Amino acid sequence: MTLTIYGDHRSGNCLKVKWAAERLGLAYDWIEVDARDGETRSPPFLKLNPAGQVPTVVLPDGRALAQSNAILLHLAAGTDLIPADPYWRSKMFEWLFWEQHSHEPYIAAARRQMMRGASKKDLDAELVRRGDAALARMEAWLSAYPYLVDGRFSLADISLIAYTRLAHEGGFDLTKYPAVCVWIDRVEAELGLTVPA
Amino acid sequence: MTLTIYGDHRSGNCLKVKWAAERLGLAYDWIEVDARDGETRSPPFLKLNPAGQVPTVVLPDGRALAQSNAILLHLAAGTDLIPADPYWRSKMFEWLFWEQHSHEPYIAAARRQMMRGASKKDLDAELVRRGDAALARMEAWLSAYPYLVDGRFSLADISLIAYTRLAHEGGFDLTKYPAVCVWIDRVEAELGLTVPA
Known part of the structure; x- marks a missing residue:
């Protein structure tokens, strides 16, 4: 199979x-x-x-x-998508758990509501605030580093790009996060995603 | 250090x-x-x-x-709190991510609101529904198995017990989930938690 x-x-x-x-x-x-x-x-x-x-x-x-x-x-077990170094592997886990707890629930939820017909002004203000806080945290990191973990492409990038690249469909203004935009282009190139999936 | x-x-x-x-x-x-x-x-x-x-x-x-x-x-890297078998290790990860995405955001949030003075009826109905859905999922599993992963105590039990044992402080009725209650006693005994922390 x-x-x-x-x-x-x-x-x-x-x-x-x-x-x-x-x-x-x-x-x-x-x-x-x-x-x-x-x-x-x-x-x-x-x-x-x-x-x-x-x-x-x-x-x-x-x-x-x-x-x-x-x-x-x-x-990806045993591949270079997971850092071999124990500390950086744990930092990758940190981003993966943060993604499910503090990023996806806001950015994906806003997008889901807008896909169902809500307009940007219908969105709950707290949802928008938390989504923007998540993007701001990524912006701070990615202003200094090319990838999320140890300067190398890893599962953290694959996980975080999924909803980040679609954040505008949830009403978020990605132009406020230029380092995130550069990172999106970089990771899309890594993954061969030349057009939005 | x-x-x-x-x-x-x-x-x-x-x-x-x-x-x-x-x-x-x-x-x-x-x-x-x-x-x-x-x-x-x-x-x-x-x-x-x-x-x-x-x-x-x-x-x-x-x-x-x-x-x-x-x-x-x-x-816990390299200890028996993480299953050595790759499939069961992955199933442990499944519970850990589910905890941060589908359990903690509802059960901990309800508790936090009640600790700040909200009463049970003030809680958002969707929050309560999702918290009960999380407890029901645990109940279904724990009706058949003593622990969350591979019949053995693991990090999944440590992670999930944290807010499950305090769910009543968020207005959830744990008596509706008898297998969860038996598991709480079992994991508290494993961790030496004889009184609520």
Whole structure:
């Protein structure tokens, strides 16, 4: 069996997994799942992932795994996408957990609301404030360093670019974050993403 | 130098780090930081952790690390708190990311609001719904298994117990989740937490 990725092509969390698989040269089957119409809540899907979320993968041995960043770590184990140095590996984990806790819940949520028809002024002010705080934190780091961890491309870049590059679709003004924009171009080039996915 | 933990003793995210250090027999200094009065936003603190959050640790080599689950992974590297088997290690990561994305933001946030004086009925209904969904997912798993990963105690249990054992302080009715209650007793015994911290 090959790797099977259950994903919604509009979801940055799902695209991360696709990009990592491609970067690593892994063959995979993509099964499109519409996260908005309840497909992730169907009994067969909940057997794969009781949390009812995409991405979920079925590994070549038939076992399932969920949570985008856990999947990235599994697929990239032993490769140069994970720093060999213990401290820098831990700093990569720091960015990965921060992404799920303090970045994705605001930037992806704002985008999701606008994709469903909300306008920028309908967005909750606290959501926008926290999303901008996340982008500002990235800007501060990326003003000094080319990548998020140890000056090298890693899973942290793959994870963080997923929603950062789409932040404007959630009403965020990326032109306020020039170092983030330069980093987006750099990481898109690394991943061969010449046009928005 | 020994390990220094900057933490707020009321924060489950900070207590996780304390419990892991104690379980691992690591000497540490605890520096109490009041997360509510702006101490984590002071310039000296932001130098340690630009995200302005506790817990933050300074490792014995003088370098800083943040994000509770990243700290747990760093401290426990190479110990039996992390499964040696690659699949189960990845399943542990799955719970750790899920905790930061789908559990802590609701259960800890509800508790924080009630600690600041909100009553249960003041809580946002969606926050309560998502917190209950997280507890229900744990209940389903723990009805069948004694621990979260591979039938053994791991970092996933340390991470998830932090706010789960305090969920009632956020208005959640833990008696609806009997398997979770049995697991709380089991993990508290593992960690030597005989009284609520």
